[in-house]
Structures are given as C-alpha cells and as structure tokens.
Amino acid sequence: MVSAKVTVINPMGLHMRPAQLFIKEVTPFGCDVTIRFNGKDINGKSIMNLMAACIKQGSEIEIQCSGENEQECLKAAVALVEAGLGE
Amino acid sequence: MLHGVGASRGIGIGKIVCIKEQSLDYSHVVSQGSEQEKKRLQEAVETFCEVTQKMADDIRERVGQKESEILSGQVMMLNDPFMLGQMQDMIHSGSCAEAALDSVCQMYIEMFSNVEDELMKQRATDIRDIRTRMLRLLLGVETVKISEVPKGTILAARDLTPSMTVGLKPENVSAILTEIGGKTSHSAILARALSIPAVLGIPGLLEQVQDEQTAVVDGEKGEVILSPDADTLYRYTKQQEEQLRQKATLSVYRDKPTVDADGTAYQLYANIGSVMEAQSALENGAEGIGLFRTEFLFMDRPAMPTEEEQYEAYRAVSHVMQGKEVIIRTLDVGGDKEIPYLKMKTEQNPFLGWRAIRYCLEETELFCIQLRALLRAGAEHRNIKIMLPMVTGVEEIRRTKELISQCKQELKERGVAYEDQIEVGVMIETPAAALTADLLAKEAAFFSIGTNDLTQYTMAVDRGNAKVENLYKTMHPAVLRSIRSVIHAAREAGIPVGMCGEAAADPALIPLLLSFGLNELSVNSASILRTRKIVSLWKHEEAEQVEQAAMALDTAQEVEAYMASVRRA
Numbered sequence: 075m076v077s078a079k080v081t082v083i084n085p086m087g088l089h090m091r092p093a094q095l096f097i098k099e100v101t102p103f104g105c106d107v108t109i110r111f112n113g114k115d116i117n118g119k120s121i122m123n124l125m126a127a128c129i130k131q132g133s134e135i136e137i138q139c140s141g142e143n144e145q146e147c148l149k150a151a152v153a154l155v156e157a158g159l160g161e
Numbered sequence: 162m163l164h165g166v167g168a169s170r171g172i173g174i175g176k177i178v179c180i181k182e183q184s185l186d187y188s189h190v191v192s193q194g195s196e197q198e199k200k201r202l203q204e205a206v207e208t209f210c211e212v213t214q215k216m217a218d219d220i221r222e223r224v225g226q227k228e229s230e231i232l233s234g235q236v237m238m239l240n241d242p243f244m245l246g247q248m249q250d251m252i253h254s255g256s257c258a259e260a261a262l263d264s265v266c267q268m269y270i271e272m273f274s275n276v277e278d279e280l281m282k283q284r285a286t287d288i289r290d291i292r293t294r295m296l297r298l299l300l301g302v303e304t305v306k307i308s309e310v311p312k313g314t315i316l317a318a319r320d321l322t323p324s325m326t327v328g329l330k331p332e333n334v335s336a337i338l339t340e341i342g343g344k345t346s347h348s349a350i351l352a353r354a355l356s357i358p359a360v361l362g363i364p365g366l367l368e369q370v371q372d373e374q375t376a377v378v379d380g381e382k383g384e385v386i387l388s389p390d391a392d393t394l395y396r397y398t399k400q401q402e403e404q405l406r407q408k409a410t411l412s413v414y415r416d417k418p419t420v421d422a423d424g425t426a427y428q429l430y431a432n433i434g435s436v437m438e439a440q441s442a443l444e445n446g447a448e449g450i451g452l453f454r455t456e457f458l459f460m461d462r463p464a465m466p467t468e469e470e471q472y473e474a475y476r477a478v479s480h481v482m483q484g485k486e487v488i489i490r491t492l493d494v495g496g497d498k499e500i501p502y503l504k505m506k507t508e509q510n511p512f513l514g515w516r517a518i519r520y521c522l523e524e525t526e527l528f529c530i531q532l533r534a535l536l537r538a539g540a541e542h543r544n545i546k547i548m549l550p551m552v553t554g555v556e557e558i559r560r561t562k563e564l565i566s567q568c569k570q571e572l573k574e575r576g577v578a579y580e581d582q583i584e585v586g587v588m589i590e591t592p593a594a595a596l597t598a599d600l601l602a603k604e605a606a607f608f609s610i611g612t613n614d615l616t617q618y619t620m621a622v623d624r625g626n627a628k629v630e631n632l633y634k635t636m637h638p639a640v641l642r643s644i645r646s647v648i649h650a651a652r653e654a655g656i657p658v659g660m661c662g663e664a665a666a667d668p669a670l671i672p673l674l675l676s677f678g679l680n681e682l683s684v685n686s687a688s689i690l691r692t693r694k695i696v697s698l699w700k701h702e703e704a705e706q707v708e709q710a711a712m713a714l715d716t717a718q719e720v721e722a723y724m725a726s727v728r729r730a
Contacts, residue, residue, distance in 0.1 A: 085575060086469070089280050090234045097237075120243035122269055128278045 075140040076148050077110075080155045087130035092159030093121050099154050105141030107151070118151075163370075165363035166343050167383030169352035172401040173336025174394070177374045178310050179367055180318035180325070183302045185293065187259035190300075195252050202248060202258040205298040209291075210236045216308070220328050226477070235291050238284075244269070259299050266292035279467040310334065315378060317370050321348040322461050331355040331441070336378035338385060340366040347457075352380075354438040356687045360385055411690035415446040419682075419693050421675055422700040428681035429693055430486070432661055436474050439481040442686045446693065449486035451609060451683020452548070452661035453478060455531070456494055464502050468530045468537075475538035475545065483542040488609065488659075488683075490588065491531055493517045493550035503527075512617070517551035522560050532561075532568045539580030546584045548609060553593040558604040561585060588661070590614035595643040602654035609683065610647055612662025616640050634717035635664045636724060641673065641712065648677045659683055669724040671695050676708035691730070698729045 084092050097119055100107045107118030111133060117123045118137070129135060137155070139148040154160075192198050217232035238244070244265060251261035266288055273285040297304055307316065308328025315336045318325075326348075337352050337359040344361075352359035358380030363369075370376070370387065377386040377397045386393060419429040430451030431442035442450060458466045458474055479487050494500060495508070495516025503524075508514040521528035532547075539545035549561060562585060572579045589595055590611030598608070612635050617624055619640050622632045634640070644660075651658035659681030664670050666684035668691065674682065675696065684692050707727055714720050 085577060086280060087278075090237075090284070091230070094234070094237050117243050120241050121237050122241045122244050125281060125284055126269075126272055126276070128276055128281055130278070 075138055076144050077136055077138040078148055078152050079134055079136045080152050082129055082131060082133045082135060082155060083158050084161050085131055086161075087128070087133070088124060088159070090121075090125060092161060093124040095160045096124070096151065096154060097121055100139075100147055100151050103139070103143040103147035103150070105139045105144045105147050107147065108138040108140070110136040110138060163338075163360070163363050163366070163385040163387065165338070165360040165366075165383050165385070166349075167359075167379070167381050168342070168344050168346075168349035168361045169337070169357060169359035170381040171336075171356065171358035172397055172404060173315060173358035173378040173380065174397060174401060175313035175315045175335030175376065177317050177338075177370045177372060177376055178305055178314045179370065179372050180305050180307065180316060180321075181367065182319070183297065183304060185296045185300065185302070187257070187263070187296065187300060190257045190259050192252070192255055192257040195255075198252045198256070198258045198261070199249055201299065202245075202252065202262065205258065205262075205295055206239055206245070208298055209239060209295055213294075216306075216328065219308070226473075231287060235287055238287065239291055239295070259296060262295050262299065263292060266295075280469055282464065283467060283470065315376050317366055319367060320346075321351070326351055326437075329355075329437075331357060336360070336376075336380065338363060338366055338370070338378065340364065347460075350434050351438075354433065354435070354686055355441055408690075411694060414690045414693045414697075417446075417693065417697075419448065419696055421696050421704070422698060425701065427675070427679070427696060428486075428657075428659065429689060429696070430488075430659070430661075430681060430683040431686050431689060432683050433478070433686070436477045436481075438686065439478045442689075443481060445686040445689045447482075447485075447686065447689055449488070449681075450478065450482055451488055451659050451681060453487060453489040455490060455492060456498070459492060459494065459500055459503070460498065465527065465530070468534045471531060471534035472537050475535055476541065479538055479542050479545050483544060485544060486546060487544050488546045488548050488586070488607075489535060490548045490550055491518070491528070491535075492521055495520070512614075512623070518549050518557050518561070519551065522557060522564075525564060529564055529568050529571075532565055533572060533579075536565070536568055536572060536579035536583060537577060539583050540578040543580055543582075545580065546586060546606070548607075549585065549587045550611070551591060551614070552587040552589075552601065553591050554597070555600055555604045558585065558587060558601070562604075586656075589647050590618070590662075592618050592643070595619070595647050598647045598650035599653065602650050602656055605656065607656050608647060608651050608658040609681075610644055610658070610660040610662060612640070612644070612660060612664035615643060615662065616664075619643060634721070635662075635667070635670070636720040637717040638712070638715070638720065641720065644674075645677045645712070648679055652678050657681060666692060668692075668695050668730060669721075669728045672699050672704040672707040672727065672729075673711060673724070675699055675701070676704035695730050 109116045109118045111127055111129055116127050137151050213232050213236050217229045221229035247265045248261040270285045270288045310333055312333045313335050314333055317338045319340045334357050337357055339348050339361045342348050342361040358378050360378055360383050377389050419427045428448050430449040431447035432452040433442055434454040435457050495511045535547055584606035586607035587605045588611045589608050616635045620632055622629050624630055624633045648658050657680045661683040665682040666688040711720050711723055
C-alpha cells in the first residue's frame with residue numbers, strides 16, 4: 075500500500091463533477107483506492123461515499139492505493155487533485 | 162365540447178397524449194430468488210443509464226449544461242459499485258429488486274438531506290428522481306416522457322409543473338390542456354411564452370379524453386372539440402392556416418431594428434420566467450430581456466435554491482442572450498404564493514404586506530445568496546442588470562447596494578469571479594415610487610414600469626376580485642399621468658426607462674408610450690414582432706397629437722375609446 079497527503083483546492087470542494095473525474099482517473103489502474111479524511115476511511119471509487127464525505131476546499135486528504143499499479147495510480151491521483159480536479 | 166380558461170391564444174389540432182401519475186407501490190412483488198432479482202436489477206440499471214445518458218445528450222444544447230449534467234450525474238451515481246453492492250446484499254437477504262432499490266435509495270436520500278453542505282443537499286433530489294424512475298422501470302410502469310412526444314401532440318395533464326416541462330419540445334406540442342390552473346399558472350405562462358395554444362382548468366379532463374383521440378383546441382375561446390367531424394376539422398384547419406399566415410407576415414420583422422416611422426430607435430425586449438423561454442425570446446427577435454422573473458427558481462420545491470443553482474440559471478440566460486441586456490428581477494413573492502420554506506405568514510393584505518424587496522432586505526441571508534449568484538453570473542458576458550421589485554423609497558436601493566458590496570467582498574475572498582460594475586435599477590410599480598421617481602432616479606441606474614401592479618395600487622383595485630376588476634384600467638388618466646411623469650423624471654435624470662407590464666404589449670397604447678418618451682418596451686415573446694411592426698407605423702408628430710388628445714380626456718372609457726379609434730394594426 076502506498077499513500078500521500080494532498081490538499082483539495084477546488085472552491086466548491088469535492089462535489090459531483092470533480093468526484094466524477096477522480097473516480098474516472100483512478101478506476102482503470104485496478105487497485106483499491108481509499109481516501110482518509112477527518113479520521114474516516116472513504117471508498118475512493120464510490121461517488122456516493124465521496125460526495126457524502128463533504129470534502130471542502132482546503133481539506134487535507136490522504137490518498138491510499140493498494141494493489142496492482144498502486145504507485146502509478148497514486149501518482150496520477152495526486153497530480154489530478156493538485157491540478158484542481160478539472161476546475 | 163370541453164370548456165376551460167383560454168390561457169394561450171391560437172388554434173391547436175392534434176392527438177391527445179395523457180400525462181398520468183402512476184403508483185409506485187411494489188408491495189405485491191415477490192422475490193424470484195436472488196439470481197433472478199439481481200438480473201432484473203442489472204437490466205433496469207442498464208436501461209436507466211442508456212435512457213438517461215441519451216436524455217442528457219439531448220438536452221445539453223436545448224435546455225442547458227446544468228440540467229444535462231444533473232442527468233449524467235445520475236448515471237454516475239447509479240453505477241456506484243458500492244451502492245450497487247448494497248442493493249445486491251439486500252437481494253441476497255431475500256428482498257425483491259424493488260425493495261432493495263427503494264431501501265438503499267431512501268438511505269442515501271436521508272443521508273444527503275441531513276448534510277450541511279448546500280450543494281450536497283441537492284443530491285437528495287437526484288436520488289429521489291433515480292428511485293422514482295428505477296421503480297417505474299422495475300414495475301414496468303409506462304410513463305410518458307414529455308420530451309419525447311411525437312409531432313402534433315396535445316398534452317392533457319392534471320397540471321404541468323416546471324420540472325415536468327423541462328425537456329418539452331415546443332415544435333411537437335400542438336396544444337396544452339390541464340385540469341387545474343388558470344391564466345397565471347405555470348402552464349399558462351409557459352404556453353404563452355412558447356406560443357402554444359392552451360386551455361386550462363377543465364374539470365375532470367383526464368376522465369373525458371383518451372390517448373390518440375383527435376382534438377381541436379381554441380386557446381382564445383377556451384374550447385376543446387373532441388373527435389371533430391370532417392367539416393369541423395376543415396373549418397378549424399382553415400382558421401389555423403390564417404393565423405399562421407398572419408404570423409408569417411410578421412416574421413419579416415424578426416431581424417429588423419425597432420424604429421418608429423421617423424427612424425428613432427427603441428429597445429424591444431422580452432419578459433421571461435424560465436431559462437427555456439430565453440431561446441424562444443431570441444427566436445422571436447427580442448433585443449434583450451427586460452424582465453427575467455426569478456420566482457420559478459423558488460417555487461415547487463421543499464427548500465431554497467442554492468447559490469450554485471441560481472447561478473447556473475442566470476448564467477444560462479446570460480449566455481443565450483450574450484451581447485444583449487438581461488434585466489433580472491430579484492425575488493418578488495409574498496404570502497399569496499405558497500412557498501413554505503420562506504416562512505411567510507398568511508396576511509390580511511398580502512399585496513400590501515411583507516413581500517418582494519421588503520422581505521429580501523430583512524431576510525438578508527437569502528437575499529445575499531441571490532445577489533451573489535447574480536454577481537457571479539454577470540462575470541462572463543457582463544450583460545446582467547439587477548432590478549428590484551416593489552420599491553417605495555431610495556433607502557431600499559441604498560441598502561441593496563450595501564449588501565451588494567458585502568457580497569462582492571465575500572466573493573473576492575472566495576476567489577470567485579464577479580461583475581464588479583453590475584447596475585441596479587428598480588421597478589416602478591407603487592404610487593410611492595411613481596410620485597417620487599425623481600428621487601429614485603438619483604440612485605437607480607434605470608426604471609422599468611410595472612403597469613400591472615401600478616394600475617392595481619393606483620386604482621385601489623384587486624384585479625383578482627371579480628366584483629371590482631372592471632375598475633382595473635391602465636388607460637385611466639391617473640395611471641397614464643403616473644406613467645408619463647415617471648418617464649419624464651427618468652429622462653430628466655438621464656436614465657433609461659422601460660416598461661415590462663402587460664400594457665407594453667397593448668397595441669392601442671403604443672403611440673402614447675412613444676410620445677411619453679419610453680426607451681424600452683418589454684413584452685412576452687409572442688408579442689415582439691407585432692409590437693415592432695406597430696412602432697414602425699408611428700411618426701413622432703402623430704404620436705404627440707394622440708398624446709395631446711388622450712391626456713385631455715376625463716375618463717378611462719373615453720381614453721380607451723379614443724385609443725381604439727386611432728389604433729394602427
């Protein structure tokens with residue numbers, strides 16, 4: 075398992091559109107993706123769980139990737155969040 | 162023959178399509194074993210996603226990016242592996258597909274409803290929609306999709322709410338019939354905006370009509386003829402052709418500027434009450450939007466529209482009308498319209514009560530949400546102007562400007578773009594405003610005369626009261642004098658003055674409005690071309706003569722008779 079901390083910079087946080095992008099980005103790699111936020115573990119491939127977590131602008135999250143291609147997946151995920159998740 | 166309120170003029174001929182509410186009761190469904198139920202669920206999910214994605218693609222251009230994204234978001238949500246897993250677990254425990262779908266959806270609806278984040282709360286509505294439509298698929302309940310009715314359809318429903326008509330294609334709908342409603346209900350306003358004949362308030366409508374039944378609808382008279390014989394059909398077809406012919410002769414005015422016979426230019430704008438109508442306004446030759454009523458965003462829903470939602474709606478109209486002005490009126494409701502979450506109590510005199518700008522200046526949190534949405538929406542095309550309803554004094558304008566400054570600061574801190582130079586104008590619709598127009602002109606960037614309410618308040622008449630409605634006359638000397646002095650005050654102060662009340666579309670009144678010095682007329686889309694034509698027929702000198710004669714008369718009846726006698730076209 076590999077992980078990294080990153081800050082969400084989107085003005086409206088991790089709402090539907092950026093969450094969709096995140097999931098589209100990480101799913102092809104095939105590994106498990108977990109987002110640790112506020113002491114809770116959130117399924118990184120579940121849009122319902124991501125949205126329900128209400129991750130706002132400025133929140134620090136820890137992205138955990140576990141399984142095949144975990145390194146590449148983490149790299150891509152971090153890059154996407156740092157770039158603002160398409161916004 | 163059926164009778165109702167003629168809410169939108171014109172002849173409509175076509176085949177009836179009934180819009181019925183269907184029950185989603187699944188208590189009779191028994192699980193056919195987990196493998197079978199999982200299969201049923203999977204098939205329904207696939208159908209749902211296919212249909213919904215198609216809808217999303219279809220409405221992206223026609224209705225808006227935002228509505229389209231809501232639908233593609235639903236596809237994404239239903240494909241959530243975690244949520245599907247939860248449904249499958251329930252099926253393994255013995256539930257049928259319907260029960261599994263329902264329980265899991267209800268859980269998420271509950272969860273999202275209790276979240277603090279405004280945006281996230283909206284997701285509860287999306288999941289409700291998913292639940293409804295998935296249950297329909299699983300139960301095999303046929304629903305008519307209004308967006309997919311064939312050409313020549315006459316819609317027959319109990320009522321048509323804004324959410325039902327989101328995807329409506331005007332070119333396919335020949336007429337609209339409803340059981341409830343009248344001249345001012347949503348269906349009426351929509352029908353008029355789209356120039357679709359409509360007869361509303363037909364008691365027992367759905368029991369009296371059948372799918373596929375041919376009918377003739379006369380939106381002027383409020384009559385519906387079912388299964389007409391050949392002669393009747395022929396007669397009405399001829400009438401319809403004549404009306405279309407007249408419409409075609411007006412179409413030459415579509416791309417022409419609005420000028421009188423001397424070549425003086427005027428702005429001819431449209432009044433709209435929904436995002437969808439903006440396109441129609443443009444197609445009818447509107448040079449801008451003189452009144453964008455924002456109440457539709459607040460009605461027919463359990464909670465406040467979010468800043469994001471409002472922003473999307475204002476931005477969509479701003480985009481469709483880019484290069485042209487869009488005057489957006491802030492929330493103009495009172496206790497008479499049932500909007501429970503606004504906490505307006507029943508009042509003895511709702512039209513003289515806590516409503517419109519008075520309400521907004523007290524409920525500043527709500528007002529600021531709207532103001533921020535407007536500020537943001539104006540950033541891209543810079544064509545949005547704010548208009549305040551029911552103003553009675555300069556302090557209301559000043560206070561609003563203070564709030565706007567505050568909102569700008571908030572947006573700056575959030576790092577969000579906004580229109581810094583947004584202009585604030587007012588509706589002149591109260592006697593107080595009309596009598597002190599010169600004072601208001603110092604603070605307002607523009608005026609728009611709301612003749613509907615101005616006439617009511619000036620004549621002390623409740624237009625909805627059948628006993629006294631005959632006293633409601635815009636051509637009463639009192640109202641005409643008010644209108645004239647408002648226009649003069651605006652011109653003195655050098656600010657633009659328009660009119661967005663119904664009177665602006667009255668062909669008989671046009672020479673007076675031109676002579677008074679009105680800069681802008683804002684009318685419903687269907688009246689734009691006719692208005693442009695009439696304006697073009699008047700020379701300034703001729704209009705002045707009409708003004709002199711009309712303003713010397715003593716009574717509304719005399720003025721009406723005179724104006725009718727000199728009317729052109």
